[in-house]
Amino acid sequence: MKNPIAENKPGPNENAAASTHWVRVQQHRDRWSNYQGNESILRFSGKLSVKQLKSLPLFQNYPDEFLEEISPDISIAQWRGGAVLFEEGSYVDLMFYVIRGNLKASLLKTRENGDGANRPIFATRLGKAPAQDQPLVMDQTVFQQKISALEAAPEIAALSTVAFNLQAGETFQLKNGDIFGEIGALNGWPQSVTVQAETDSLLCQIRLPALRKMKQQSTQFKEKSDAIYRERFLAAQLRATPLLQDCDETLINQLKDRAELISLSPGKTLVTEGEAVDAFYLLRSGNLQVSQTIGSSMATVNYLSKGMTIGEVELLLEGMENWLWTITSVAYSELIKISRKDFSELMIQSPQVERRLWADAVRRIKESGYSRKHLDQSELIQFSLRKGLVEGNSILLIDLETCVRCDDCVRGCAATHNGRPRFVREGEKFGNFLIARSCYHCEDPVCLIGCPTGAIRRANVGDVVEVNEQLCIGCSNCANKCPYDAIVMHETDSRWPENALPEHLRGRERKVASKCDLCYTSNEGPACVNNCPQGSAIRINNITEFQNLLGRD
Amino acid sequence: MLRELTIYLRPYVQSPLMLLGFVAAFAGMSGIYLLGQTFWEMSAKTSWRVFYGILAALLLLAAILYGYRRRTLQQRWGSSQTWLQCHIYGGGIFLLLVLMHSGFRVPSGIITWSLWALSIWMGASGLLGTLLQKWLPKILASGLSIEVIYERIPELIGDIRQKSEVLVRGCEAPLSDFYRRNIATALQGPQPRLIYFFDITGGIQTRMRQFNYLHSLLDDRGKTQLALLTEYYKTKLEIDAHYTLQRALRCWLFLHAPLSLAMIILLIFHLYSIFWY
Numbered sequence: 001m002k003n004p005i006a007e008n009k010p011g012p013n014e015n016a017a018a019s020t021h022w023v024r025v026q027q028h029r030d031r032w033s034n035y036q037g038n039e040s041i042l043r044f045s046g047k048l049s050v051k052q053l054k055s056l057p058l059f060q061n062y063p064d065e066f067l068e069e070i071s072p073d074i075s076i077a078q079w080r081g082g083a084v085l086f087e088e089g090s091y092v093d094l095m096f097y098v099i100r101g102n103l104k105a106s107l108l109k110t111r112e113n114g115d116g117a118n119r120p121i122f123a124t125r126l127g128k129a130p131a132q133d134q135p136l137v138m139d140q141t142v143f144q145q146k147i148s149a150l151e152a153a154p155e156i157a158a159l160s161t162v163a164f165n166l167q168a169g170e171t172f173q174l175k176n177g178d179i180f181g182e183i184g185a186l187n188g189w190p191q192s193v194t195v196q197a198e199t200d201s202l203l204c205q206i207r208l209p210a211l212r213k214m215k216q217q218s219t220q221f222k223e224k225s226d227a228i229y230r231e232r233f234l235a236a237q238l239r240a241t242p243l244l245q246d247c248d249e250t251l252i253n254q255l256k257d258r259a260e261l262i263s264l265s266p267g268k269t270l271v272t273e274g275e276a277v278d279a280f281y282l283l284r285s286g287n288l289q290v291s292q293t294i295g296s297s298m299a300t301v302n303y304l305s306k307g308m309t310i311g312e313v314e315l316l317l318e319g320m321e322n323w324l325w326t327i328t329s330v331a332y333s334e335l336i337k338i339s340r341k342d343f344s345e346l347m348i349q350s351p352q353v354e355r356r357l358w359a360d361a362v363r364r365i366k367e368s369g370y371s372r373k374h375l376d377q378s379e380l381i382q383f384s385l386r387k388g389l390v391e392g393n394s395i396l397l398i399d400l401e402t403c404v405r406c407d408d409c410v411r412g413c414a415a416t417h418n419g420r421p422r423f424v425r426e427g428e429k430f431g432n433f434l435i436a437r438s439c440y441h442c443e444d445p446v447c448l449i450g451c452p453t454g455a456i457r458r459a460n461v462g463d464v465v466e467v468n469e470q471l472c473i474g475c476s477n478c479a480n481k482c483p484y485d486a487i488v489m490h491e492t493d494s495r496w497p498e499n500a501l502p503e504h505l506r507g508r509e510r511k512v513a514s515k516c517d518l519c520y521t522s523n524e525g526p527a528c529v530n531n532c533p534q535g536s537a538i539r540i541n542n543i544t545e546f547q548n549l550l551g552r553d
Numbered sequence: 554m555l556r557e558l559t560i561y562l563r564p565y566v567q568s569p570l571m572l573l574g575f576v577a578a579f580a581g582m583s584g585i586y587l588l589g590q591t592f593w594e595m596s597a598k599t600s601w602r603v604f605y606g607i608l609a610a611l612l613l614l615a616a617i618l619y620g621y622r623r624r625t626l627q628q629r630w631g632s633s634q635t636w637l638q639c640h641i642y643g644g645g646i647f648l649l650l651v652l653m654h655s656g657f658r659v660p661s662g663i664i665t666w667s668l669w670a671l672s673i674w675m676g677a678s679g680l681l682g683t684l685l686q687k688w689l690p691k692i693l694a695s696g697l698s699i700e701v702i703y704e705r706i707p708e709l710i711g712d713i714r715q716k717s718e719v720l721v722r723g724c725e726a727p728l729s730d731f732y733r734r735n736i737a738t739a740l741q742g743p744q745p746r747l748i749y750f751f752d753i754t755g756g757i758q759t760r761m762r763q764f765n766y767l768h769s770l771l772d773d774r775g776k777t778q779l780a781l782l783t784e785y786y787k788t789k790l791e792i793d794a795h796y797t798l799q800r801a802l803r804c805w806l807f808l809h810a811p812l813s814l815a816m817i818i819l820l821i822f823h824l825y826s827i828f829w830y
Binding site for chain 1: 567623626628632633636686689690691693694698701702703802
């Protein structure tokens, strides 16, 4: 494929239209520059025209205006044979569509050899692979620990992300017309396999914003991605769900074929209190708010996160025909729906599943009952949902009962980041805790969406979201998108050079987005916590930890 | 046993193990001293007394290193919390060692007396600081709805003043007069008050009495304006409470930290005089 960038550059005397086009081409290049910089990419396209997009089967059914709208988030790259596109455990906000070439998906790092298991959480991961084999996004080793922790937590039945039904050492061939990476991108999950180009491969790369729009726009695309999910992931996920452990293959396959895949956008109601119960649900990703009528209004009594189930109480208890709760999505959520009939068959065929569901049902009733009786618990859940704490993977709390307001946390942060603190010791209070204005490192980081240069992205470690200052053009998109006001634009006391791209930046004051990066390159961990003399700065990973801190566990 | 004790102490102290270590060291040192007093001849030049002095000097240096750790934010040296705990408990042991070194008597020489007096001062001011750091944050967290950064207080009050002035410009006689007489002065800057140490609300109900009376005299528009003004005033009072207590938390350090330098200088003189004579 020829590179449109080289071809489209106008001469000095060419007209204004060509110049505008040139600027757009450059803006497009900026958007993808972090990918272009990868040494494994031999060639990289400029912005694709509607005609070029329509030449690919994937885009043929979309209207022209829609393709024009999403085109800045689509590019074509030619990858060198042998290059690793991404490793298992890495976060990729892209879907790949194979135009031409052969690739293989495999579990490179077998669980047996425990590669990386002992690496410190806060350590740089540079220099691991030879430069020519550097993956697009490196892996993160905390993932496995996180999954283990989820599986160990009694209230969460984690849906493991073991995908492609691969065993260690096995490979899966990806050929022309195949798509991959979309499940991780759409769900904010780390990739479950390593993908490597076997030959020089031409791939269409679609960033998350375009991907979401495509899924909403086209039922055909949704059906296709759901079919792929069903084929590659669903059986493995069902099998790995603690609820369905020990179930025989026939039953899993039966469920796999019959289950319906549901996507909810924020604010959408899944079930309404009092309406007839029609199905059982498994939450694949996202967060759901569980509300119940208390007095004359609705109170939040619980929330559900990845891996939890919905409907077992109503379906197990005899005579319970209607939903006890109203369940609403608070983020983009993906669910597996199992019809009432299939659920009943499952109960008959697998008594152990029934036992587990009874245990879950009892726990759910207890939790909701507790929240109804203890409104402070309900208040905390409501607050956490409203403030997005349920989305967060690392939330900075300050215990105001012990904090002596010395500001060492802020000074420590500033000292670690060239004199600029990455958080503000201000924010909402809950109980005796201040929720500092610091990045939550969200499960579904909306700040990533629409970054024109890809400067803000998942780092190589855990769920850390970082800003690459070299790529940031100071457009404030991420700062405006962040619902928690955790990204700050700051001046750099410098101006953009006269050869800067895009052109509109030239001569302007240079601004950079700044946010917490959890000090992930430091072996000592977050500076705010390490420098607090009173131990008042605390990082929590979920709401349960907050409940424990508040003494309401 | 140790495990149970640690679990029992955890809700009350930050580091139960360090507290236990401190108690053990304190008891051990006191025991050795009492044995020495009973069975051995004690004078300023006996090896035991010199040993206490050396230990005290080393602890003093270690305690001063905490200040360095804080100022330079040397994260590789370990967490600031651990350092502070070592500083507090080490400071306690230091004071005991100084007293043992001096034989629990007031020294007569000018340098030794100054060193001794400064040690007592550092111990006492350190204890005061520890108590303030336990007490004041609890008061601050107990009854205030806002949290403010100390350095931003003048700016925040300036904002409130500006908003209030804009509001009052559109008000009529009773309310604007009330503002000029009763509120305008309060919005000029932070006003520290001793009462906040004992009552974090600073007697806000009493202060609101006049507002309540005025409320009954105003029409609907005036009532809305007064409600806004009341909100601004309450926020200002909360900022004053923060200012008073946060200032105490900061000023206390001036009683404690700068004198450490004087102690080091006196210690050098003390060592010099010992080796010289």
